[in-house]
Amino acid sequence: MSHTDRVVVLVDMDCFYCQVEENLNLSLKGKPLAVVQYNAWKGGGIIAVNYAARDRGVTRHMRGDEAKQKCPEIELVQVPNVRGKADLTKYREAGKLVANVLQSFTGLLERASVDEAYLDITEAVAQRRDSSKGEIQLNQIKNTHVAASTNMDFLYNLYSSGLCDENNLKLAYGAVIVEEIRAAVFEQTGYTCSAGIAHNKILAKLACGLNKPNKQTILTNDNVQQLFENLPVQKIRSLGGKFGASLSEDLGVATMGELSKVSEKELRKRYDEKTASFLFNIARGIDLEPVKTRLVSKSIGCCKTFPGKNALLTAESITHWVHELAEEISERLQKDFEENNRKAKQISIVFSQEVNGKDVSNSRVHPLTSHDVEKIAQDTFGVIKKNCMKPNGSFCVKYLGIHASKFEECRKVNAITSFFKVGVAKNERNSVVETKPEDNVLDSTVELDENSSDLIFLNEKDVDGNASKDSISNEIRTEQSDKKESFFLQYFENLRKSKSPVKRDFNTSRILEESVEEEAMPGTSTTEDAEVCEECSESIPVSEMATHKDFHFALKLNQEESLNRKTVAATTTKNKDSGIKPKKRKSHDMPHNSLTKFLKNNYADESIGNVRLCSECNRNIPENEFASHLDYHMAKRIHLEMNPVKSAPISEKNAINSAKKGKKGKTSSGSSKNLTAFFKPVS
DNA sequence: CATTGTCGAAAA
DNA sequence: TTTTCGACA
Structure with missing residues (x-):
């Protein structure tokens, strides 16, 4: 076990807020741009500056007015004001989008800020090494720099000099992978980023800043000394503030090179154990802090x-x-x-x-x-x-x-119940907490079909643009599916019309279920009139009866569908046509006979007017359709919960990783647990 | 009047 | 638990 075992990457979006604004208003592209919050006082405070504006001398810490002076043609985009204060939602959502792309490469990912994440890609590097045949070529690291060296020298030393260094080879494969990661980020989000590739977090962070924007930098262990020679200590993460300044002063060191000459004894004399060893190590390019798995914020x-x-x-x-x-x-x-x-x-x-x-x-x-x-x-x-x-x-x-x-x-509740009562499905991709056993217990209101791979909402090309390889083909889509889609559409329509928020139990999150039960209890009913449901004999408030009936309807559909699927599974391989009805649809009174068509009709054309970027699928959605669009994603999540699939919708790489690690996590009956297992730390 | 608004970590 | 520091847009 050595401090050079890992391959650690720091991905940092280039002038992130500016990019977000540029992508929301394409006419800003290429122009000098700064994002300001508020503008009443001296043109507002600048919090992000794009590279065109940096070239003109605009920096953060300037006020909007100063920027205008420096660069009269600069575009100043304001952070939206909501409830009288700056609202950063837009950027958080954009950050999530990026994080989700990064996460498809490794679960060992630590979000460090809205636009930065550390990735430990040691596993992926090992696999790439095993599966790669020839040598890494220059054109595989086109957008890569090597700190204190050149790409040519770097590759030459790897392959031609007889000096091949195992560690450097790992970083080289890391860089190849990071080229792919960054390409994926750009392809899927439209944002560029920079990255650092090294054996630890501090060096990865440092490397990342060496070549920006839209570039990546390898910092090998054997180039540390040269780089550090003239590197101000303030450039090292956590030394940029008061401590770094006092350290410089107290030890009389301005550069990391000088720090590395301070004896261990001297450091221990001045600082506590932890600080002293941190300084001693980092002066030699050593940092043992692991990349943690955390996709969501703690506060x-x-x-x-x-x-x-x-x-x-x-x-x-x-x-x-x-x-x-x-x-x-x-x-x-x-x-x-x-x-x-x-x-x-x-x-x-x-x-x-x-x-x-x-x-x-x-x-x-x-x-x-x-x-x-x-x-x-x-x-x-x-x-x-x-x-x-x-x-x-x-x-x-x-x-x-x-x-x-x-x-x-929160405790997980029965999927279909939670849909109608809470209207919420957990997004497992963002889970950081180890799932407790009880969390995996689903109430058995509906029998969940483990073999189900019918993704109603995921046709050959779903809205996310992902090929859903496990979905059944269109030919065997059932009428039931169509009915169900119509049902969902109708349901959401109703949901939006009846604005009344559902009551939830804060602690258990299954309120609806309980509150409905409570309301059904004699003597505890609210002032509202109630009716007895024919299906279940429960007393249901009049205003909720329509929804409640929908609930029974969906229950039946789901059960029927479950049965049909079994038939399909037993017959499709031999005869696709047997076992189920043709997909002839009756559109009768429904406005759209399939959700796919609905989405196509509503979202396929280019958007006009105000649009919002959907953080789930990175599409620009017309503002007035946005609520409906979010409903779609919710429906999809819920559907996935109700119809768990065996292969989790993540990259093959991760699936392979997980399989390799083997053992627990594979026994789950639902996708939830599998997903959770995928993203546990390697330990 | 004046960077501001968020995050995480660790010391006190 | 409260305060301070460091980071980043």
């Missing part, structure tokens, strides 16, 4: 500053802004729950206030038991009031923040 927060005369002085202004923040965090937590099947158990309320001329900042934690905006807002205000209100009832708050953390995975 979700929002905040706003109120500088100078904007300070909040009254209870009214405080409650106003607390409300705005509570709304945002509630919305984001709810979305996160739907995507990741988890709920935060704690919020921390951060605030700073002016106390006799000085800004003092504090934070307090508070249990989080609901996504309800009012509840969050009231709790938060309570904390602020308690800590910030002066005797005369006034305030002087200059900063407010709410951050949710301590996420816990």
Whole structure:
């Protein structure tokens, strides 16, 4: 086990926010561009600058006005303002998109920020080495640089000099793979990125910054010393701030080369064990920190500053802004729950206030038991009031923040029930928590057919553009499928019309089921009138009866379909035509007789007017169709849950990896567990 | 008045 | 648990 065993990659999107804006408004491409938040004061604060603008001397930390001075033709795009504050949703969504592409190459991926991720591709490199025949050619690393060397020398030393270094060979294969990764990112998202390839995270990060944009850089171990000779210590991650500065000062070292000459003893004298060994190692290019598997953030927060005369002085202004923040965090937590099947158990309320001329900042934690905006807002205000209100009832708050953390995975509920009751399916790709045994237990309302590979929503070319190799062909699509699709369409139509949000139990997330049961109990019914359902004899509120009937309808469809599928499976290989009805469709009163057609009709043409980028499939969707489009993705997830497939929809590479690792994870009856197993750390 | 808004990690 | 630091758009 050596510190050079791993192949670690850092992928960093080029001026990410600018790219996001350019891709949303193609007329911006090629022009100098900066993204600013707010613009009332001196043209707003610049938070991203594209390379055309950098060439003209525009930098971050400038105000919009200064940028205009430097470069009059610069385009300044504003971060959207929602609820009175900058809203970064767009960029988070774009970041997710990228992360999902990266994840298709390895589950051993650690998202470091909205636009950066570390990948450990040691496994993939080993496989590529095994399967590759000849030598790596120059044209396989066209967009690659080698730090402190050249591609020619690098390959020459690998193959022609008799000096072939095992470690460098691994990095070379790493670079070949990263070329592919970056190409995939561009192909699937339209964004360019840069990358660093090295044996550890710190060096990968460093390497990445050496050649930008849209380039990648190998930093071999034997080029570290040369690179470090004149490298300011501040360039090393975690040494860019106060500590790095004090270190430079205290040890009298400006470069990493100088740091490497400081004795271990000297370091231990000045710093604690951990810090000393970190410094000693990194000065030699050694960093043992592993790449962790984390695709989703550990906390979700929002905040706003109120500088100078904007300070909040009254209870009214405080409650106003607390409300705005509570709304945002509630919305984001709810979305996160739907995507990741988890709920935060704690919020921390951060605030700073002016106390006799000085800004003092504090934070307090508070249990989080609901996504309800009012509840969050009231709790938060309570904390602020308690800590910030002066005797005369006034305030002087200059900063407010709410951050949710301590996420816990929610119990999984029966798939079809959860669809109708919660309307949510867990997105397993974003799971980070090891699945508990109970999570895999599905209530047996519907018998799940393990052999099911019928992906109703995944035809030969599904909306994601992925070939769904396991899907049955169109010929054997059943009428049932068509009915079901129509049903889903209708269901979502109804769902949108009846805006009434479903009640959910916050802790179990299966509320609907329980709340319906509760409402069915005599004496506990709400003020609303109820009717007895003919199918199940339960008492159902009138307003929910239509949905409830849909539930029974879908239940039947699913059962019938399950049976049909078995017939199909038994007969298709011999005679495709036997066993099921031809796919002749009756369109009767339904507006569209298949979801595919529906989507084609609605989304195939070029979009006009306002569009939104769908983070799931990276398509520009007309704004007014967006809700419907999201419903489609939800339906697909739900369908996949109801009809688990054996092969997970991820790259073959991962499937092979997983198979190689063997053992547990293969016994699951559903796709969920398999997917979870794929993305566990190698340990 | 003034970068701002988010994240993660670790010290205190 | 609270505060501080470092990072990045």
